[in-house]
Amino acid sequence: MENLKSRLLKLFSLILLFIFLGSMQGCYSYEDINNGIFVTTIIFDENEIGDVELYLDTVKPYRSANESSDKGEREVYQGTGRTVGEAIKAINLQASGQISFSQCKAYIFTEQVSKEGIKKFMDAINRNQEFMIRPYMFVLFGSPSELLNQVTGDEEYLGIYLNQLVKKMNENPKVIAINANNYLAARTSYNNIAVLGALTIENNNGKKSLDLSGGALFKDEVMVRKISTSEGMSYNFLTGRVRSGTLEAINPQDTNSFVTLEIQNSKTTTSINYDGERIKLYKKIVIDCYLADSQSRLMVDKDVLNIIKYEEESMLSQYIQILFTKFKNDNLDIANVATLFEQEYPNITLSVDPLTITDLDLDIDIKINGTSKVADTF
16 A cells, blocks of 8 residues: 555656646746847838838846846847848847847837838738737837937836836727737728827927827828827727726816716717618717816716716717718728628618718717715815
8 A cells, every 4th residue: 555655656746747847848048038139119110212120129138047136228229121021130130139029019100101101011010920919009200219219208118118108098088009910900891991099209398208199090001191189089989999088078167177077988889770872870879987076166966967968978979070070071981881881781782982971870878977075065
């Protein structure tokens, strides 16, 4: 019996040893980490003769077997080539280690290349297995060198800073964010329209900072117009991208001040109907929120909440209608009407673009679930 127990114990020990050795095969050694240069951001640009210019914001880590802490050094590389691949090879010749894109958090396109079209860059991202499809995508309205060398932020590495900024700003309904995976899916849609987040460089008290607000609208992978901050909010509600954030409404007891509505949840449902002549695009937007703050004194009761509800529903409806009409007149199908029509009426072929005969029917329901305070006075 003792011999049996001893054999079983030895067998169990051997199994554990094999499991441990197998798990170690995929680990990085300190030497691997020290020889690697990890990209946090790629900026895509072109020079005056049309060659690709890449800017890489990177971190070169240093890990020692004798130290418990990690160290890293930020390095910025620039490479030029006829293609993205050539530009990367040029950078690899400069670098002291192997360039890795496994930790990349952001793809940034300059305004210039965005206006000319980003198809060749997205093709490279889609084909090259080194490139990730998780990074967020942005258009930079400013200079790459200014962004990389003069802008200050809470995080030293640009890609990590942008990733944190998007997550923090996701609670703002005016902010637009899309990653490469979602963009690649949108480029295969019927109308091939996508909206990227917009980055601008602001000068605040002598310090340059990065601002993420509004967006850039792409049609067939070419930027056709910029979307303002206020338009960004309307776009997000129209396309069902709002889950949380705040709305500002006029204080009914002091029209020179505002009250803040904190969004707890928002849902946009869509349906479409064709009567043989016109298309009706129905959008039902339900917003659950509560009264979070007021700039001036506010006595809260049911009537006051109903006034705030009605005014904010009317204002939001007006903004969304204006946005839809403006884009419709420019033949920009931001509501994806053509795809919705094809899905709902696959056996009907129209002689005109579905968008041109479409009317938007909005039903906005803002539910104000009391206040954030126990008392009913702000």
